[in-house]
Amino acid sequence: xxxxxxxxxxxxxxxxxxxxxxxxxxxxxxxxxxxxxxxxxxxxxxxxxxxxxxxxxxxxxxxxxxxxxxxxxxxxxxxxxxxxxxxxxxxxxxxxxxxxxxxxxxxxxxxxxxxxxxxxxxxxxxxxxxxxxxxxxxxxxxxxxxxxxxxxxxxxxxxx
Numbered sequence: 236x237x238x239x240x241x242x243x244x245x246x247x248x249x250x251x252x253x254x255x256x257x258x259x260x261x262x263x264x265x266x267x268x269x270x271x272x273x274x275x276x277x278x279x280x281x282x283x284x285x286x287x288x289x290x291x292x293x294x295x296x297x298x299x300x301x302x303x304x305x306x307x308x309x310x311x312x313x314x315x316x317x318x319x320x321x322x323x324x325x326x327x328x329x330x331x332x333x334x335x336x337x338x339x340x341x342x343x344x345x346x347x348x349x350x351x352x353x354x355x356x357x358x359x360x361x362x363x364x365x366x367x368x369x370x371x372x373x374x375x376x377x378x379x380x381x382x383x384x385x386x387x388x389x390x391x392x393x394x395x
Contacts (some may be wrong), residue, residue, distance in 0.1 A: 245275070251284050253292050256300055257336070259284060261378060263307050265353070265368050271311065278307045285299070297333025298323040299340045321352055328361075335374060338365035339383040346386060359390035 239262045246255060259281045259289040266274045281382050292300070305320035307313075324344045331337040342361030345353045369380040 236262065236269075239265075245300070246280075246284075250283065251288055253288060253296060254333065256284060256288060256292075256296075258283075259380070260300060260303050261285070263303070266312050267307060272305070274311050275313065278304065278311060278313065278336065281307070295327035295329075295334055295337045298327035298330060299337050302327065303340070314359065317348075321348065333368055335365040335383070336369035336379055338362075338368065339379055339386070342386060346390065355390050355393045359394065362387045362390060 237323065239258055243259060243262055245257075246259075257275070263274065263277050263281050266277055266316055281300075282304045285304060289297050290382060295319065302320045302323035305314070305316045305323070309317055312376050321344060324341045326335045328341050338361050340356045342365060345358035345361060346355060348352060367373070369383055371378070376378045
């Protein structure tokens, strides 16, 4: 993750792309888990970058990333909007029903959300749906593809 951090630390508003948001999304999750005291600036910058890229994002990605922002803000106690986060994640799946990033993200929301909002069984369905689209060659080296496979295995284990 030091490579991701170094890359993200060099970003400016002029070098943003929908591609860089995927790295910011992943890094914010990582830093919240392993270096929480230093997460806030990355979360704030991720929010600003998502909002700045709104018009350039594929369908459903703005909603997906804003949902992630709300989740990260909740986990870091910046703000508390769990229903808004889930609503945006669900909306993203309606806007991009064949996008594996969006489908996998919604599965992740369901995986981690407490009952009655979350469900490992329902999460598994979304991860398996995403997995079908992740089979396409353009996703071969995407880190989310590997994470999606891991979540499928975890769901199956927890549902035994």
